[in-house]
Amino acid sequence: MQAEKGNQVKTRLFRVSEENFDAILDEAAAIIRRGGTVAFPTETVYGLGADGLNPDAVRKIFEAKERPPGNPLSLLVHSREDLGKIAKNIPEKAFRLMDAFWPGP
Known part of the structure; x- marks a missing residue:
């Protein structure tokens, strides 16, 4: 696990x-x-x-991975309620998939 302290990474x-x-x-x-990062x-x-x-x-994740800004990251979402905080106009088909596959393995 990493925790930043100033410009040092611990x-x-x-x-x-x-x-x-x-x-x-x-x-x-x-x-x-x-606001730190963890590896797992x-x-x-x-x-x-x-x-x-x-x-x-x-x-910090983009920098650590040296990932270009146009290459998106995956965002894991805990629940439908949390999804509503980051996405709008979610199609009904997506909710059916959530019901079928959440939680995952």
Whole structure:
């Protein structure tokens, strides 16, 4: 996980186990709430996570990945209610897909 302090990036490595899972999850959430970024394993690759509604946090992801501005990022959305905060005019077909596939694996 990373937390920025001034212009320095502070990197911390956590070994996750059943015993410390909740504490580490809480720490990762706190870093994200402060506008920081976290790296985490997925089924296939490591992902970078940040608050997708925080422009500074999104900028950090683009910079870390050296990603051009025209190449969009994926934004994970927790619920229909949260989707309404970031999107308008959502077609009914999209809601049917949400009902069929949310939550995912």
